[in-house]
Amino acid sequence: MCYRPAVNVRFRCRQCRTELEFDVRADTPERSPCPQCGAEIGLRLTDAMRRHNQVDRCAVCDCPTVYVQKDFNRAIGVGIFLTGAALFLVCAWFNRLVEGTLVWAAFVAADALLYKWLPEVTICYKCHAQYRDVSPNPHNRPFELGLAEKYDPLDKRVGAENPAAEWRSR
Numbered sequence: 001m002c003y004r005p006a007v008n009v010r011f012r013c014r015q016c017r018t019e020l021e022f023d024v025r026a027d028t029p030e031r032s033p034c035p036q037c038g039a040e041i042g043l044r045l046t047d048a049m050r051r052h053n054q055v056d057r058c059a060v061c062d063c064p065t066v067y068v069q070k071d072f073n074r075a076i077g078v079g080i081f082l083t084g085a086a087l088f089l090v091c092a093w094f095n096r097l098v099e100g101t102l103v104w105a106a107f108v109a110a111d112a113l114l115y116k117w118l119p120e121v122t123i124c125y126k127c128h129a130q131y132r133d134v135s136p137n138p139h140n141r142p143f144e145l146g147l148a149e150k151y152d153p154l155d156k157r158v159g160a161e162n163p164a165a166e167w168r169s170r
């Protein structure tokens, strides 16, 4: 059998909120205790996930719909943007508008390139479990607020713009 990278799952224990992480392999058990508090964690590992590295539903909470987004650290993106803006202002201060504009353009291009080459992360609408190293599943679409309302109506919309940035503290 040839080697395939396994799906990497990250989620929080429902009981103690410890962040747990594991790779889904053919022999990954469906039930195992939380290493922190011992609460039993049940997983529904589908054939698609075990064999094809595809997320077709959430293994943690069985939510049938997940979404994909860029695995992007927003702080880094904003940092690049602000550095470019600051350099532009310095150039403008010294009446170097042409150079300033070029510097600015370079930073914007760098930001866009970085974004383009970033890997994607698959996230559950309901429990916000994160799946990495997955094979693309055409059924999984980008984040839709309507679907988030449907599967997670109690969410107070904190961080709804980027749900992966923060784990809910419920």
Ligand SMILES: [Zn+2]
Pocket (backbone or CB within 6 Å): 013, 014, 015, 016, 017, 018, 034, 035, 036, 037, 038, 039
């Ligand atoms: Zn636990």
Ligand SMILES: [Zn+2]
Pocket (backbone or CB within 6 Å): 058, 059, 060, 061, 062, 063, 124, 125, 126, 127, 128, 129
């Ligand atoms: Zn889930």
